[in-house]
Amino acid sequence: MNQLIPMMCYLLLAPLCGAIMEGFDRKISARMQRRVGPPILQPIYDVIKLWKKQVIVVEKSQNFLLLSYLLLTVMTGCMFFAGTDLLMVLFVLSTSAVFLYFSAVISGSPMSTMGALRELVQDMAYEPAVLLAAVGFYLTTGTFDVHGIMNSDVSAIVKMPGFFIAFVFVLTIKMRKSPFDSAQSHHPHQELVKGITTEMGAKNLAFFQITEWYEIILMLGVEALFIVNKNPWSWLAAVIVILLTYFLEILIDNTSARMKWQDMLKLSWIVTLLAGGVNLMALMLIR
């Protein structure tokens, strides 16, 4: 029961939360740019409209690959919120990302293929930081179980600030925010058109969008793990921290220009090595 409720909540509410957060994202971004911006629920209207449209593809196999991507990501999220092994969740997540890659390259279209390759580079850039964060949780709380990590006495972040920095850094990549949005540019008609999503039309784009929401909520869930402990008040703290980082991501998104993927890879690996590495060494020494 204890596992089922959060899992069901995730299953039902994650797209809604993700959509509303994106709505706020657009609104805040617009205000930063002195525009009025769309209504908060605009992302949901968009997806509903996309969903109703007929399916447009270049290659029919795109459909089932994208659907698999959606289902596997949702499954991974459910595993996470059911409180299973964090490492397993992360490894499975990396497999579901492969399906997104497939659905983009199978079209044989130049824009989506290039975008997909950049997506792969992004995966390579963020994976070490995320894996190291899991290792950090294990060292501070003695378990990889999400459930166990949540029920520790002190918040994990106390002992793992370095991992937190590395994680928030790569979160920018995962959220496809500038300066690290080289795989799918948010604004059309730049060098890669719409990158990995170029050939995803109508309903498929809706699939993609919904998966994004699920995935972002999952990543924010991992972020919350840094804060949450036995004390119920820590949940409030977690929410505040998440909102703050979310605002920070929006701010970064609006104030920075896109980086070349080579620089992104270098930078994220260096941050991971420095912040995560020093933290890891400290943790292993005091153990």
Add this chain to the structure above:
Amino acid sequence: MDMWEIPFLICFPLVVSVLMFCIRINKIRNAVAYVSAVIIMLMTGVLTVHWGMNGFAPAEFYVETELVDHFILGAEILLMLVVTFLSFKYNRPWVSLLSIVPTAVIAWLELEGPELDAISHIKVDHLSILMCIIIGIIGSLIVIYAVGYMHGYQHYHTEIPDRRYYFFMILFIFLGAMFGFVLSDSLLWIDLFWETTSVCSFLLIGYTQQEEAIHNSFRALWMNLLGGCALCVGIVYFALDQGTASLSVLVEQGTGQAPASVQVAIALIAFAALTKAAQLPFSKWLLGAMVAPTPSSALLHSATMVKAGIYVLFRLAPAMSGNMTGTMISFIGGFTFLSASIMAIAQSDGKKVLAMSTISNLGLMVACAGVGRPETIWAGCFLMIFHAVSKSLLFQDIGATENSLHSRDVEEMHGLLYRLPVLALFMFIGICGMFLAPFGMLISKWAALKASVDENNIILVFFICFGSATTSFYWTKWLGKLIAHTNRPPVRDITKKNEMISLSIHAVLMLALCILFPFLSSVYVEPLLMEMFSESNQVISNNVLYILIILICFFFAVPFLAYIYEKNVKTNKKLSYMNGINTGKNDAFMGSMGAEKELVLANLYFKDICGQRKLMNPSIAITTAVIIIMMCMIIASALGGGMI
């Protein structure tokens, strides 16, 4: 109790190899090769069952072996003569020294040295049977595949003299030597089989007798013989000091407070294993081995040769846990895992990618052995099993693809799924097996990560975290090439039936292993660990493993169900967006000057950042330095009584 299968498995391939050499009619020789391969496979099964009926208990045989010992010494001298002859013939006389010196030392020990304790020369336990199964099944399948492949190879490469009798002779000697290697407990026997595999690999690599092949084969030879020298010095020192030449005694004495000679012997033997397992700085021989016909690369890479190094390290693992030798081995392994996987990104030659990935995965196994705890050996065993199957599948597949496509470049495989569907499908399965979630490699990697955190091995944690990111990168982009849509016409598939049989069995094995994984763990690998460490800590609990099985089923089901569901959805097909005007078939567009331009898509390779040219030499320098420094420290502290 007696197990007649053991001498049979060692001697039968040798007899067959003589037959292979003598029979010069292709059809008859092929038939004999088929039958022998099947017999070897069956006998491996019989050995396993026979041993299982005796309760899966470790068993020792052959204490009195005076006659055989003489024979072994004779074989060793014969090998030395072969090496000396060939190194003079090809104008590299110094290589012969690496063979003459150790052979002379071993001969002295056996003829003039002190009387050694009576030991049983053959020992059967879980690890050696596991190796036998891998060699027996994968090795025999490779032989079956080779019959068809070599036919096509000689047909296509008319410039290479047809010496198939010689090729098959060496293949069978190789198999016999591998069986001998994993079943022997006498270090002197191990030494002979070790040298035999080194020389066989040398002869196989040089099969084409072209300039490059000869050059590469000698590189493989000297590196492996250098390892052989270290092995020999270790054995002789240990034997002189402790009066015995038993591997199990060596490992037993190595755990806990070990005498100096034991420490040094273990370090030297572990060093030898590094050369065999093609770890940095000795990785180049395996890359050079790619010039050989594909079955020999498959044999060298997946099932046998390189696994011999891993096997030795697993044997030594209990004696390496927590000491300097272990630290050295785990560092070299982890470093090789990361740097080889980075270098694999820059390769576009399919076989080179496979070679790099072999080196990289072996690195992870070596690192697991170096940590030397039950948890890491658990992971290492699974890495070994899964790697053997999927790498053998991939090598055979790429050989068959090359015969049909006349290229093994990954870029040429754009849309292979539509051009050579069957081979592309097998390749797809093989690659997925190397890194995707439901398959065992990933689970083993996960276990290795967990175990190295438990062991406080910081540096290995880094190597694994970064290495697994780079590994996914080069495999995924290859997979993408296979499925990308293309309009190019299908290629005629000239793969022979026997090649297909071998490939299909591999693919089925691959999928079966996925499901049987937890079962295999509790029935076989845990007893193996009990035997080795007299404790067995499961890294991943059975609970999690059962979740994994459900997951695996789900993973196979999701894309399948999605496919069925989407099949009947009405879709509107449109042309892809190309900036210029798409000319109508998705494979060309109108350029700005009004001319039609063909669309060419290429993967990212980062040749200037992580090419072999850029990274190989620094990696070799770092690892060489580490090995020299660590070896000096190990020897000094052993002999100086722990002064350092």
